[in-house]
Amino acid sequence: MGQEFNRIAIKIGSNVLTRADGTLDVTRMSALVDQIAELRKMGIEVILVSSGAVASGRSEIHPAKKLDSVDQRQLFSAVGQAKLINRYYELFREHGIPVGQVLTMKENFSTRRHYLNQKNCMTVMLENGVIPIVNENDTISVSELMFTDNDELSGLIASMMDTQTLIILSNIDGIYNGSPSEPSSSVIREIEQDKDLTSYIQTSKSSFGRGGMLTKTNIARKVADEGISVIIANGKRDNILVELLKHPKKTICTKFIPSPTPVSSIKKWIAHSEGFAKGEIHINRQAAEVLNSDKAISLLPIGITAIEGEFEKDDIVRIIDFEGNTVGVGKANCNSLQAKEAMGKHGKKPVVHYDYLYLE
Numbered sequence: 001m002g003q004e005f006n007r008i009a010i011k012i013g014s015n016v017l018t019r020a021d022g023t024l025d026v027t028r029m030s031a032l033v034d035q036i037a038e039l040r041k042m043g044i045e046v047i048l049v050s051s052g053a054v055a056s057g058r059s060e061i062h063p064a065k066k067l068d069s070v071d072q073r074q075l076f077s078a079v080g081q082a083k084l085i086n087r088y089y090e091l092f093r094e095h096g097i098p099v100g101q102v103l104t105m106k107e108n109f110s111t112r113r114h115y116l117n118q119k120n121c122m123t124v125m126l127e128n129g130v131i132p133i134v135n136e137n138d139t140i141s142v143s144e145l146m147f148t149d150n151d152e153l154s155g156l157i158a159s160m161m162d163t164q165t166l167i168i169l170s171n172i173d174g175i176y177n178g179s180p181s182e183p184s185s186s187v188i189r190e191i192e193q194d195k196d197l198t199s200y201i202q203t204s205k206s207s208f209g210r211g212g213m214l215t216k217t218n219i220a221r222k223v224a225d226e227g228i229s230v231i232i233a234n235g236k237r238d239n240i241l242v243e244l245l246k247h248p249k250k251t252i253c254t255k256f257i258p259s260p261t262p263v264s265s266i267k268k269w270i271a272h273s274e275g276f277a278k279g280e281i282h283i284n285r286q287a288a289e290v291l292n293s294d295k296a297i298s299l300l301p302i303g304i305t306a307i308e309g310e311f312e313k314d315d316i317v318r319i320i321d322f323e324g325n326t327v328g329v330g331k332a333n334c335n336s337l338q339a340k341e342a343m344g345k346h347g348k349k350p351v352v353h354y355d356y357l358y359l360e
Helices: 026-041 053-058 069-093 112-127 150-160 213-225 240-246 265-271 285-291 336-342
Strands: 007-012 045-050 099-104 131-136 165-170 229-234 254-256 279-283 304-308 316-320 326-331 357-359
Touching: 007 026, 007 150, 026 045, 026 069, 026 240, 045 069, 045 112, 045 150, 053 069, 069 099, 069 131, 099 112, 112 131, 112 150, 112 265, 131 150, 150 165, 150 213, 150 265, 165 213, 165 240, 213 229, 213 254, 229 240, 265 326, 265 357, 279 285, 285 326, 304 336
Parallel strands: 007 045, 007 165, 045 131, 099 131, 165 229, 279 316
Antiparallel strands: 229 254, 279 304, 316 326, 326 357
């Protein structure tokens, strides 16, 4: 089995844990817990990112009046999260495995301090044999600041916790080379780093989840670029997790091949921080060419043509090329006022240092 499976993140999607009527599928949940317990016996540390709070609450409570989608989500997830974590607690206890709840929000990843604080919390849990069960805190997340869905969250967690592998369990076998409902379509078993998938991806959303295959592939790509294997597989298949680890070649799934060059932990944080960008740094053609070369180059004021938005030192900023495309994100080495003053000048310190720069 080797190094690849020392620590893994497993994301269980709503469609895996939800029955056709929208309620929680406890039988499936129990089967997955049994599998995770088996992985633990194989010496693998597991971080679980689990959807299912809304489905869990849906069967528990019947609102007195019709609620809008935000109120409904908040109500169902508040009631359902308690029920969901309690169910996990009971199921894992049968295997003698303690679990802990980690509820998080997108804003909690926006500063390096918050990010490291979460990382530390989950590291302590793993060191003490506790499985972290992570979910987005739907009860207080504002819609525009929410993760696309738990795929995005699981990518962040896998990256933050330096896992070797991220397994995304959905209700289909992987990414198909056509529509999954077509008999002629088959699962793409391996996806190399630069393979173009646009012709294959279905943009339709799943019935209970917020994200579709497009989200999954975008997240998978980003995480694989950071040196982590990503597997998309069918969580409704019996014993899928154990099969993936014991017989990876025989088990139907899609695997994204990881980059051979790992990314530093600070660059991993920056890679997932685009949503928190406070401003934009626009650069000229020459600067864009230098940044995209193979050299380790910082972003100097000489190549900057415009600064948009206000930011402080250490805020995340987007880097935009001369054609208006986002080429990367970075941690600002100064505030927006200082960047404007230095713009276009020679001999000034970098506005974004190479160590804090992530190019897309």
